[in-house]
Amino acid sequence: MEFELKILGSSSATPSPDRHHTAQVLTIGNQINLIDCGENTQMQLMRYKVKHQRISNIFISHLHGDHFFGLFGLLSTMHLQQRTQPLNLFGPAGLDEILTTQFRYSHTQLSFKLTYHELDTTVHAQVFEDKAITVHTLPMQHRIDCCGFLFREKPKLRHLIKDKLPGFLTPAQLVRLKAGEDILDETGNLLVANADVTSEPNRSRSYAYCSDTRYKEDILPYIKQVDLLYHEATFLDELKEQAAYTMHSTALQAATLARKAEVKRLLIGHFSVRYRDLTPLLLEAKSVFDNTQLATEGKTISILE
Amino acid sequence: MEFELKILGSSSATPSPDRHHTAQVLTIGNQINLIDCGENTQMQLMRYKVKHQRISNIFISHLHGDHFFGLFGLLSTMHLQQRTQPLNLFGPAGLDEILTTQFRYSHTQLSFKLTYHELDTTVHAQVFEDKAITVHTLPMQHRIDCCGFLFREKPKLRHLIKDKLPGFLTPAQLVRLKAGEDILDETGNLLVANADVTSEPNRSRSYAYCSDTRYKEDILPYIKQVDLLYHEATFLDELKEQAAYTMHSTALQAATLARKAEVKRLLIGHFSVRYRDLTPLLLEAKSVFDNTQLATEGKTISILE
Numbered sequence: 282m283e284f285e286l287k288i289l290g291s292s293s294a295t296p297s298p299d300r301h302h303t304a305q306v307l308t309i310g311n312q313i314n315l316i317d318c319g320e321n322t323q324m325q326l327m328r329y330k331v332k333h334q335r336i337s338n339i340f341i342s343h344l345h346g347d348h349f350f351g352l353f354g355l356l357s358t359m360h361l362q363q364r365t366q367p368l369n370l371f372g373p374a375g376l377d378e379i380l381t382t383q384f385r386y387s388h389t390q391l392s393f394k395l396t397y398h399e400l401d402t403t404v405h406a407q408v409f410e411d412k413a414i415t416v417h418t419l420p421m422q423h424r425i426d427c428c429g430f431l432f433r434e435k436p437k438l439r440h441l442i443k444d445k446l447p448g449f450l451t452p453a454q455l456v457r458l459k460a461g462e463d464i465l466d467e468t469g470n471l472l473v474a475n476a477d478v479t480s481e482p483n484r485s486r487s488y489a490y491c492s493d494t495r496y497k498e499d500i501l502p503y504i505k506q507v508d509l510l511y512h513e514a515t516f517l518d519e520l521k522e523q524a525a526y527t528m529h530s531t532a533l534q535a536a537t538l539a540r541k542a543e544v545k546r547l548l549i550g551h552f553s554v555r556y557r558d559l560t561p562l563l564l565e566a567k568s569v570f571d572n573t574q575l576a577t578e579g580k581t582i583s584i585l586e
Numbered sequence: 587m588e589f590e591l592k593i594l595g596s597s598s599a600t601p602s603p604d605r606h607h608t609a610q611v612l613t614i615g616n617q618i619n620l621i622d623c624g625e626n627t628q629m630q631l632m633r634y635k636v637k638h639q640r641i642s643n644i645f646i647s648h649l650h651g652d653h654f655f656g657l658f659g660l661l662s663t664m665h666l667q668q669r670t671q672p673l674n675l676f677g678p679a680g681l682d683e684i685l686t687t688q689f690r691y692s693h694t695q696l697s698f699k700l701t702y703h704e705l706d707t708t709v710h711a712q713v714f715e716d717k718a719i720t721v722h723t724l725p726m727q728h729r730i731d732c733c734g735f736l737f738r739e740k741p742k743l744r745h746l747i748k749d750k751l752p753g754f755l756t757p758a759q760l761v762r763l764k765a766g767e768d769i770l771d772e773t774g775n776l777l778v779a780n781a782d783v784t785s786e787p788n789r790s791r792s793y794a795y796c797s798d799t800r801y802k803e804d805i806l807p808y809i810k811q812v813d814l815l816y817h818e819a820t821f822l823d824e825l826k827e828q829a830a831y832t833m834h835s836t837a838l839q840a841a842t843l844a845r846k847a848e849v850k851r852l853l854i855g856h857f858s859v860r861y862r863d864l865t866p867l868l869l870e871a872k873s874v875f876d877n878t879q880l881a882t883e884g885k886t887i888s889i890l891e
Contacts, residue, residue, distance in 0.1 A: 295666050296659070298632045320659040321626045327603050344691040346662040350655075354601070354625040357651040361600050375691035382687050386649040386680035388730050425693050 550576030627656030855881030
């Protein structure tokens with residue numbers, strides 16, 4: 282099953298001629314999640330051939346414009362193109378009022394059902410669940426209420442080892458074996474030991490999105506050993522005072538968190554417009570955590586099963 | 587003095603990969619006016635090297651997103667870049683509440699004074715005046731409250747004909763001659779006839795912006811003989827029923843209005859995404875009013891004195 286992240290924007294708040302504001306697309310199987318939605322996201326979706334009609338969940342981390350000013354246009358276009366599939370929108374308190382105010386003055390009655398889920402950005406809590414994944418908030422520390430998101434596949438079914446399966450097993454028993462159970466006979470004695478006929482399931486992949494925030498170690502337990510961590514890295518560490526003042530992070534801090542959390546890969550983004558060349562940010566992060574990449578426009582990362 | 591219009595977007599509401607939503611820049615001397623502000627206007631300003639810090643007035647025609655969703659990002663960027671010059675914002679009822687709601691949740695206290703001027707979109711009234719120009723609303727007829735804008739230079743001073751000027755005139759008398767007055771002696775007798783020593787002033791240039799609207803002849807007296815008329819032309823005339831239903835205009839209708847108003851030049855824009863090739867729209871308009879151009883991204887029209 283696909284588990285792929287695509288970056289639509291790498292810029293922090295002040296725009297740059299060749300960078301876009303934050304937006305990411307996380308595809309898990311047939312489900313497309315949009316994470317943040319900076320201005321012009323709908324055009325970036327077109328550019329990278331992501332069909333907005335297939336998006337089922339939108340997660341907004343906070344109400345600074347560079348993370349959600351593209352939402353109005355995207356929702357309007359979905360409406361103009363007569364979307365009918367329901368859409369989940371997750372965001373902090375206030376987003377609902379902002380949208381409702383706009384729709385009222387534009388006389389917009391959306392063509393689809395938009396379900397708004399107000400987030401408590403101060404806690405680590407599950408906010409979404411379906412057959413395949415869960416999504417939890419990650420409390421960030423920024424100038425306004427802000428949270429990240431942890432996407433994690435649910436535990437998967439064990440693999441049946443066909444050569445070792447006795448022929449008498451019923452379909453219902455096979456289902457129980459995949460779920461990890463032993464098969465007992467009518468008197469309760471072991472008939473087939475699960476370990477003898479199944480092998481380990483595919484692992485459950487995970488992605489943690491952390492933006493915008495100052496360096497914050499208390500989220501380490503939540504992001505421990507994730508496959509992929511995105512962490513904002515607005516500044517180089519030589520500007521760590523400015524990072525602290527504006528409640529952002531440096532590339533060094535992002536990498537330090539990645540190392541302490543023992544994640545597999547790190548992506549850094551949300552770069553200040555002052556950095557025309559991003560190499561110093563990448564090198565700074567790699568000096569602490571080697572498996573780091575820049576989250577630049579169009580970058581796509583697939584996590585294999 | 588410069589009088590130049592620059593087009594930043596030509597698209598109607600449903601976006602197109604290579605067109606942008608409506609926004610125009612009208613430069614009159616040192617004054618820069620932004621007319622409508624579709625999503626991504628701040629990036630289009632960068633692309634066409636218009637410094638947003640020099641914009642002094644923003645005019646929003648109506649609260650459909652393709653005409654104002656770029657406003658939030660533009661104002662935020664002005665703020666982030668610590669603008670101090672005051673800014674006038676003209677728009678229909680509701681825009682103030684929409685902005686105030688957003689600024690409240692993002693904890694934004696703008697670094698500059700933003701003066702909001704609520705427009706009555708149903709009348710032709712003066713809404714702005716400075717030394718050089720006046721701006722009047724043009725009532726449009728659309729699905730929600732909407733107005734266009736008429737920019738007109740004020741009457742200019744007459745030219746002094748140096749060779750014919752008597753040497754005894756004081757600076758104050760020269761000012762009165764420029765203003766069209768005769769110069770009288772102390773007893774009230776004609777000393778210098780204005781017509782003998784001055785020539786006609788430069789003409790006052792004018793630009794009328796009409797978007798979005800159905801065909802509407804009652805604005806003819808207001809736009810009579812303007813130098814440049816922009817009129818939306820969302821559809822070809824073969825879709826005039828759809829134009830009427832959605833309260834838009836066809837290229838033929840835009841050109842008909844231009845001809846009846848005896849304007850000097852016509853620009854058409856706000857094209858439906860269905861028209862990949864805009865030539866049929868241009869040809870349709872030119873069949874009625876030959877001096878027509880397409881208002882496409884980057885198009886710049888200077889009106890000479």
